[in-house]
Amino acid sequence: MSDGPDFKKLESRMDGALDALKNEFGGLRSGRASVNLLEPVTVNAYGSDMPINQVGTVTVSDARTLAVNVWDKGLVGAVEKGIRDSGLGLNPVTDGQTVRVPLPPMTEERRKDLAKMSGKYAETAKVAIRNVRRDGMDEIKGDDSIPEDDKKRLSDRVQKLTDEKIKRAEEMQSAKEEEIMQV
Template identity: 45%
Template sequence: MQTLLKEGKKRMEGALSSLEKDFSKLRTGRASTALVDSIEVLYYGTPTPLSQIASVSVPDSRTITIQPWDKGAFSDVDKAIQKSDLGLTPINDGKLIRISLPPLTEERRKELVKVAKKYTEDSKIAIRNVRRDLNESVKKMLKDKTATEDEAHKTQDEIQKITDDFVAKADDAFTAKEKEILEI
């Protein structure tokens, strides 16, 4: 039963870390290297993560700079950023690629909050799916007579407590992200 609980916690933590990763891709008013982490550049015909062919830095709160190590990769990086769904316009001066982040409009902020809410809901669904799997395992153990009724009830109560904790953590993460997005 304890192994079952440990496995469940690990899977629920995975759902939360996935939520954090999704949140890092959301563009708030602040520049972050995480914004361009998901961009893949067609480098010599091979899709390559941007971070593997260039150094990415944030000189100030509204600018991201990208410096490809290979001079021939500038146009490829430029194209990849323009094709990405981030809506960013790179400025390429031949030595450095700069991305200026415009301030977000009120409407765009509300859209981002909706997207963050959807990510949170997806995460909560994943957490509840883990709960369902764990409860099914407990019922199977009960059916196979490898656990007593008391153990099964105690474990199911523990599973519910863990689920409630992780759902609360997802809600807290959403609240913090919402505050960050709406902050002007």
């Protein structure tokens, strides 16, 4: 007799969707400086494109300024160019081996766009969580060795886990939207 799906595995997959959502939210600019903002930036260094965190240390110097301490003085110009060409709308300033990145204040329209984008990210995470639920339910329905009463109990347990994770995704989205809309 089988005891249904591996709930630890299902929960782990659902948590993976929430982790991905958290990562996506990290890249959304909220007007506050965050080292995650420069994560997508690549720098042409030593003949290939490298992530910015492999050529220098990204730090937050104050609420509206990031600083990139470039390890190789010869790459300062490449780091500045990489940030400028990243499409993030940032204008870096070189200060010796440090590239300072002031974050301009965001417009109301841009804030609304970012809030909308956070909603899309959250919806993608919720779909991923529901897909994990579907896999768990299919496993329960497909196992003929489980009595009907147990199938119902296991299905309810999978649904309860799904509801918890979706609620968590909605809480994360609401917190991110609140952060974005703060002036």
